[in-house]
Amino acid sequence: SLNPRLTVLESIVFGLKARGFAMSEGRTRAASMLRMVGLDPETFAQRYPHELSGGQRQRVNIARALTMGPRLVILDEAVSALDKSVEAQVLNLLRELKAKLELTYIFISHDLNVVQYVSDRVLVMYLGRPVEIGPVDAIYAAPKHPYTRALLASRPSHDPRRRVTVPPLSGDPPNPINPPSGCRFRTRCPFAEAVCAASEPSLLPRAPIGATRGHPVACHIHDAASGHSGAGRIAASGAQIGRSA
Known part of the structure; x- marks a missing residue:
């Protein structure tokens, strides 16, 4: 430049x-x-x-x-x-x-x-849409969105005894000119259901910047009112996707 x-x-x-x-x-x-x-x-x-x-x-x-x-x-x-x-x-x-x-x-x-x-704060995007935003420590220690979890899981291990043998994601990214309906990540998400194709998730909760309780994520499984089958369990237990869900 x-x-x-x-x-x-x-x-x-x-x-x-x-x-x-x-x-x-x-x-x-x-x-x-x-x-x-x-x-x-x-x-x-x-x-x-x-x-x-x-x-x-x-x-x-x-x-x-x-x-x-x-x-x-x-x-x-x-x-x-x-x-x-x-x-x-x-x-x-x-x-x-x-x-x-x-x-x-x-x-x-x-x-x-x-x-x-x-x-200090991280915004994770997929195919031009924000999927998760929050303090850097919260994002890296407890990622909520399946895409964020896959990103962090893709990092090579420093321990040769802990090799990554299964890719964290499968499939290719969709065409950004003609993205999928609803959640843009649903074509590669292991938790995708019909509601993910029907409507695009919003960043929830809508907490003010600097709030210490939770951080926003755009995923139906973290919205108790979305109709996703796993949303109720996640909301009730506070569990992370891929751990107890």
Whole structure:
């Protein structure tokens, strides 16, 4: 995403110039932000993207975004192309900047371990629809939706004696242009019933953000009024899908 014909300094100052900042002020802010992301301006300001490593380029991208003074930063697969050692450095940098600058991140990723490390709250989506949302500890310790459970079960075990021999999901994802009726996950869900095809589940309970009791999930089996055969047992016992249901 960096222009190969612009130096690091020019890339960072570009947005400030577009907003009407003087070049001298832009250079000062860019140099300050380079230091904040761990790059010495004297060494890196006049370099071009091809003269940087992957981790250094990502730091420049972070500096370029933060120089604009945002309150909210959207990071889409921000570390997916980096080596693991460099990924860890960038993630630690993001966490430090979040605390130092009082930032809010929307962090989009398919790496479940990265999501767990960087997030306070997690939103799980399937085929363009939210299926579960809640505090990161609650999602990872007690997932409610069958898709969330399958995602977490797909992570490789660190113990060679506990190998995953059965895939947590079967079948292919449906065509997003022509999704299934009702619950979009029903074609791959082992708990699907007629009600799942008839109506789309809502995120329930509709608790305010920060509530400590339960977290919202879009699944008929967690809605006592849905008509799903397992809904009554789950609501009465508080059990998790796949354990006692």
